[in-house]
Amino acid sequence: MNDVIRLALDLDGVLTEHPRILAHAANETFGLTLPLHAFVDSAGCNVPLEIRRWVYGPDGPARRLRPAPKGRRFVEAARAALGAENVLILTARPQEARATTEEWLREHGFPACAIRFADDKVAVAHALGVSHAVEDSVRHATAYAAAGIRCLLLTTDPKPEGESPLIERVPDLAAAWERLLGAPDEEEEVESGPIRYRIVISDVIDPAARARLAREAELIDVDGQDVAALTAALRDADALIVRSETQVTREVLAAGPSLRVVARAGTGVDNIDVQGATEAGILVLNAPGANAVSAGEHTIALLLALTRQIPDANAAVHAGRWERKRFKPFDLQGKTIGIVGLGRVGSVVAQRLRAFETRLIGYDPYIARERFQQLGVEPVPYERLLAEADVVTFHVPATSETINMLDADAIARMKPGAIVLNCARGEVVDQEALAEALRTGRVAAAGVDVFPDEPAYTSPLFGLPNVILTPHIGGSSREALAAVGEMISTTTLAALRGEAVPNAVNLPPASLQGPELQRLTRVASAAGRLLSVLRSARPERLEVIVQGAVPLDVTERVTAAALAEALRRWTDRRVTPVNARLVARDLGLDVHIVTGNADPALVPEFAFEVDGDDPHRVTVRWDRNEAGIMEIDRFSLERPLAGDLLITRHWDRPGVVGRVGTILGRYNVNIAGMQVGRHERGGQAIMVLNVDDIIPEAALAEIVTIPGIESAYVVSLPSAVPESGDANGWGAARAAR
Ligand SMILES: NC(=O)C1=CN([C@@H]2O[C@H](COP(=O)(O)OP(=O)(O)OC[C@H]3O[C@@H](n4cnc5c(N)ncnc54)[C@H](O)[C@@H]3O)[C@@H](O)[C@H]2O)C=CC1
Numbered sequence: 043m044n045d046v047i048r049l050a051l052d053l054d055g056v057l058t059e060h061p062r063i064l065a066h067a068a069n070e071t072f073g074l075t076l077p078l079h080a081f082v083d084s085a086g087c088n089v090p091l092e093i094r095r096w097v098y099g100p101d102g103p104a105r106r107l108r109p110a111p112k113g114r115r116f117v118e119a120a121r122a123a124l125g126a127e128n129v130l131i132l133t134a135r136p137q138e139a140r141a142t143t144e145e146w147l148r149e150h151g152f153p154a155c156a157i158r159f160a161d162d163k164v165a166v167a168h169a170l171g172v173s174h175a176v177e178d179s180v181r182h183a184t185a186y187a188a189a190g191i192r193c194l195l196l197t198t199d200p201k202p203e204g205e206s207p208l209i210e211r212v213p214d215l216a217a218a219w220e221r222l223l224g225a226p227d228e229e230e231e232v233e234s235g236p237i238r239y240r241i242v243i244s245d246v247i248d249p250a251a252r253a254r255l256a257r258e259a260e261l262i263d264v265d266g267q268d269v270a271a272l273t274a275a276l277r278d279a280d281a282l283i284v285r286s287e288t289q290v291t292r293e294v295l296a297a298g299p300s301l302r303v304v305a306r307a308g309t310g311v312d313n314i315d316v317q318g319a320t321e322a323g324i325l326v327l328n329a330p331g332a333n334a335v336s337a338g339e340h341t342i343a344l345l346l347a348l349t350r351q352i353p354d355a356n357a358a359v360h361a362g363r364w365e366r367k368r369f370k371p372f373d374l375q376g377k378t379i380g381i382v383g384l385g386r387v388g389s390v391v392a393q394r395l396r397a398f399e400t401r402l403i404g405y406d407p408y409i410a411r412e413r414f415q416q417l418g419v420e421p422v423p424y425e426r427l428l429a430e431a432d433v434v435t436f437h438v439p440a441t442s443e444t445i446n447m448l449d450a451d452a453i454a455r456m457k458p459g460a461i462v463l464n465c466a467r468g469e470v471v472d473q474e475a476l477a478e479a480l481r482t483g484r485v486a487a488a489g490v491d492v493f494p495d496e497p498a499y500t501s502p503l504f505g506l507p508n509v510i511l512t513p514h515i516g517g518s519s520r521e522a523l524a525a526v527g528e529m530i531s532t533t534t535l536a537a538l539r540g541e542a543v544p545n546a547v548n549l550p551p552a553s554l555q556g557p558e559l560q561r562l563t564r565v566a567s568a569a570g571r572l573l574s575v576l577r578s579a580r581p582e583r584l585e586v587i588v589q590g591a592v593p594l595d596v597t598e599r600v601t602a603a604a605l606a607e608a609l610r611r612w613t614d615r616r617v618t619p620v621n622a623r624l625v626a627r628d629l630g631l632d633v634h635i636v637t638g639n640a641d642p643a644l645v646p647e648f649a650f651e652v653d654g655d656d657p658h659r660v661t662v663r664w665d666r667n668e669a670g671i672m673e674i675d676r677f678s679l680e681r682p683l684a685g686d687l688l689i690t691r692h693w694d695r696p697g698v699v700g701r702v703g704t705i706l707g708r709y710n711v712n713i714a715g716m717q718v719g720r721h722e723r724g725g726q727a728i729m730v731l732n733v734d735d736i737i738p739e740a741a742l743a744e745i746v747t748i749p750g751i752e753s754a755y756v757v758s759l760p761s762a763v764p765e766s767g768d769a770n771g772w773g774a775a776r777a778a779r
């Protein structure tokens with residue numbers, strides 16, 4: 043017997059982390075429904091070659107795989123123990139992936155090793171005299187064993203009866219190391235968690251936020267002003283984080299085919315084409331309120347600096363001039379302050395100014411009278427505010443309504459000698475008109491933190507003596523950056539994981555909170571998936587029939603989740619809950635919400651129904667905490683649907699169910715559970731089987747030939763609680779009839 047060990051190491055899932063991100067990326071990019079384990083054995087899972095080429099190619103997600111824990115050290119130790127010539131990497135990646143694969147190995151510090159690319163690994167292994175292999179694919183392990191090659195199979199599944207004794211199952215690479223080479227070394231490897239996402243950051247954010255993001259994502263820093271660099275970085279990014287300087291145009295959005303989240307680390311989203319993002323199905327997040335105290339205090343700082351003439355007085359003293367008579371500061375007490383926009387920042391300003399015993403008047407047509415009362419601000423029309431205020435301060439977002447809200451005309455209606463403050467957006471105040479008024483003294487002084495074009499290197503305001511200018515630092519206090527960073531980093535990661543977040547700009551606000559909402563929308567999207575498996579052709583109309591007292595915003599979220607998932611099979615377009623309604627409208631799919639019995643005593647239900655030639659209906663029941671699919675085509679189920687399922691529609695006749703079981707048994711598919719439903723004996727019936735193993739295409743083809751079976755569907759539905767890392771990429775779906 044030959045004692046020399048020649049070792050063939052698989053790459054994906056053995057020397058890399060579990061390759062689920064590859065399936066996820068392929069599904070996201072091409073609208074596929076590959077199971078998360080597809081790239082454990084992509085040829086065996088029939089992943090089309092062009093998809094495999096993309097995945098492993100220069101633009102593909104395989105570049106982002108992290109090395110397996112101890113992967114590099116294992117290769118080094120094997121080469122040292124067995125001889126470098128006796129260790130090779132044998133992968134079923136396509137031959138064209140050589141360059142990117144070698145680059146990945148180099149980048150992650152692997153020693154230069156022989157690499158072979160072949161789907162028929164055994165033929166190559168034979169030719170090279172391989173004696174041992176390490177694999178994570180059962181198919182390859184079985185083939186190795188059949189050829190007399192010992193195989194360590196990385197899996198935590200128990201060994202099934204009848205498996206070749208040449209296959210030894212070990213839980214991980216460390217155990218494989220121990221079996222082959224003796225005790226593994228204990229050298230500490232610094233390991234982060236699994237890196238699942240690529241996040242482009244185009245502006246300075248808080249270091250703690252970066253550290254939080256880096257635990258789950260690769261961070262790519264680019265200069266947001268450099269559009270070419272930004273678009274290049276977005277090529278395979280999952281998220282983009284910006285502040286106010288990066289212009290997120292349609293062109294920028296289009297550069298990120300996998301982009302799912304654009305997060306604004308701050309409040310104003312006027313630098314983001316929110317409509318463009320919505321159409322592309324990209325979620326936009328911001329951090330409302332996180333920097334409101336900062337912007338409010340900055341406004342007060344500018345105001346006091348102006349009324350106390352601090353900058354000039356300071357400069358004079360530094361220059362050795364003691365000019366006590368030149369300066370004429372004045373008090374705020376008793377003055378009238380006009381606040382335009384009484385949102386989060388405007389409120390902070392009002393609360394602080396009350397302490398100065400000022401008279402506060404405010405203009406904001408979108409907030410309730412009570413809010414004015416709470417803040418001690420008298421509500422007035424804009425015209426009156428202009429006419430009466432000694433100080434006018436703007437705290438509105440830049441919108442078509444607010445652009446040039448203070449122009450030459452408005453200035454002409456102001457109280458002569460008033461002060462203007464702008465810590466909102468440059469576009470809100472016409473700079474030319476303000477500069478002119480400052481020159482003539484019509485406006486006595488101004489404090490400005492924001493400019494129409496930033497960074498501002500020129501402005502008509504530059505050089506005027508009665509203006510204090512700051513470079514958009516209103517929201518930049520340490521505390522604000524920390525609070526913004528915390529909100530944006532946690533919710534960006536949560537949104538990438540598919541969780542519900544409270545700070546979405548382009549989803550309707552939901553009255554339901556995070557986990558409850560998420561449980562419900564997760565089941566709703568499973569219902570959408572099931573509906574699209576039952577009804578594979580896109581329908582013309584989808585009805586969502588709601589029973590019980592359900593707030594409309596919750597129904598909207600539920601509809602968007604179900605529709606987005608169904609549309610993944612009904613169109614090639616990229617669909618998410620953000621653009622599901624828009625895409626449906628474009629495709630001529632009429633989505634209709636029908637309110638049934640709104641009795642609050644009823645357990646709420648959402649029925650998703652398509653009619654026409656092939657009508658189907660899937661019903662989700664929700665006890666306001668847990669949700670589940672409890673009805674298919676009006677057949678009630680005893681348990682909510684989840685897991686890997688075979689669903690048949692058949693005639694209730696003796697023998698049908700048994701024959702399905704026999705066929706599955708022949709294909710080694712284990713049945714874990716069964717539910718049947720019928721309306722009457724001998725009539726139309728339904729059967730739902732939970733299975734432990736993948737149902738081969740051939741088995742499904744046989745099942746539909748059983749007399750009495752009308753149609754059969756294979757579908758994998760998520761449980762209500764996500765596995766970590768499973769955003770919503772549950773497995774494949776097929777139908778046969
Ligand atoms: N200088 C800086 O660094 C910072 C600037 N900002 C800017 O301040 C502005 C306000 O921020 P927040 O108070 O956090 O936002 P917010 O959304 O809480 O408040 C904005 C308020 O403006 C009101 N509004 C909208 N259109 C209006 C109109 N045509 N006339 C009168 N009122 C109108 C809204 O009803 C709302 O109450 C935003 O433009 C934001 O970008 C915010 C933080 C930092």
Ligand SMILES: O=C(O)C(=O)COP(=O)(O)O
Nearest residue numbers: 285286307308309310517
């Ligand atoms: O939050 C806002 O709207 C701001 O204006 C702050 O902008 P920044 O993040 O400092 O570029």
